[in-house]
Amino acid sequence: MKKLLFILICLLLCIVGCSTEDSNKKNDPENQSSEKVFKDDTDKEVKIPKVPKRIAVLHPTYVGALVKFGHKPVAVPEFVNKNKVLNDATKGIQRIDNTSVEQVTKQKPDLIITTIQDKNIKKLQKVAPTVAFDSEKSTYKDHTKKLASLINEQEKAQQWIKDWDKQMADDKKELTPLIKGKTISVLQQTPKGTMAFSDHLGRGTEILYDGYGMKQPKALEKATQEKFATPINPENFDDYIGDFAVIATNGNQSPDFENRNYWNNLTAVKNKHVIKFDVTETQYNDPLSLEKQRDIFYNALKSKK
Incomplete structure (x- = not known):
């Protein structure tokens, strides 16, 4: 009888512990939200998906890092057709006119990546969270790290930069x-x-x-x-x-x-x-x-x- 009582008490404590842990997770704001805040090159904080799945990229410069780290966009600008490296890396991905908000909208993106010079930024922001980069403000290493953070691949970016710096030093x-x-x-x-x-x-x-x-x-x-x-x-x-x-x-x-x-x-x-x-x-x-x-x-x- 005492042995049975002991087992029941252990089970009860286990249930209470699991319940408390689940409750803490639910009450944790980090776990409640499916979004995170990203600061782009306009110094604007943008709420973006924690795990973006449909990224539309509107400038070729920002395509390669995403692909390198294993996350192909759903749409890329037509300009990649004129660039063999990026064209080969994005086979099967929809090409769009990067100036057409309508074409971007049709891709149903959950994240848009563009430049600060994009005249349609305000319209794009109504379609999906939009982050803007400035190639004259940030270096290629900055871009690589920032783009990796959008897709939660910071470690891959750091490793690429480390390997790249070593290659440059050897050369x-x-x-x-x-x-x-x-x-x-x-x-x-x-x-x-x-x-x-x-x-x-x-x-x-x-x-x-x-x-x-x-x-x-x-x-x-x-x-x-x-x-x-x-x-x-x-x-x-x-x-x-x-x-x-x-x-x-x-x-x-x-x-x-x-x-x-x-x-x-x-x-x-x-x-x-x-x-x-x-x-x-x-x-x-x-x-x-x-x-x-x-x-x-x-x-x-x-x-x-």
């Missing part, structure tokens, strides 16, 4: 005899003329400047302090183009300036320190794009040692 050490103390410029022929780029907005600049420690020519550094690129005239090439030059091409198209004496008389050209880089292959600064760009620039520089 830099090997390439030091060639690149130490050298300047480099990244150029692209555009409808607005020849543009020279800043040190942190894609086209390999994150690798060449941040990763390998190369520098911009002083005139280019000054001209791009507050903007992502600056137009340069052929007669000023000598001021803006460094010991090395990267030409960002669109496919196999060659820029007109390659036929000018201004170009052919440059030290970088005479030393054969020119690297061609196809932006239709890859150009953005997400993890997937950077890994591809690393292969391109590492091999190109290694071949010039």
Whole structure:
């Protein structure tokens, strides 16, 4: 009889304990909510799903990190079709016009990722929680960490950055005899003329400047302090183009300036320190794009040692 009573008391205590634990979980605000607060690059706090399942991304720059960490969006901008790395990584994902609120709405997103320049932000906010990023305010590492936090993959982002920094350090050490103390410029022929780029907005600049420690020519550094690129005239090439030059091409198209004496008389050209880089292959600064760009620039520089 005493043994039976003891067993009943133990069962009762167990039931009471479980009930108390369940009650505490229910009363915990963290467990009650299916949302969390995210601070975007506008310094605005946005309530977003704790576990977003239908993410619409409206700029290619923010696609690669999500895919790298195992979370494919339900919609991406049509621009990815013009970029082999991102196009291949997003096979089967719906392409949309990133300026069309109607097309975004049809995808029934529970989270929208866009840029601070997006003119439809207020309309998008009525469709789903919307976070905005600023590529001129945050670095590629900032973006990688922030995008990972949206999908609860912070550890994967930290590990990627750790591995990436090690790769950059290893490359830099090997390439030091060639690149130490050298300047480099990244150029692209555009409808607005020849543009020279800043040190942190894609086209390999994150690798060449941040990763390998190369520098911009002083005139280019000054001209791009507050903007992502600056137009340069052929007669000023000598001021803006460094010991090395990267030409960002669109496919196999060659820029007109390659036929000018201004170009052919440059030290970088005479030393054969020119690297061609196809932006239709890859150009953005997400993890997937950077890994591809690393292969391109590492091999190109290694071949010039």
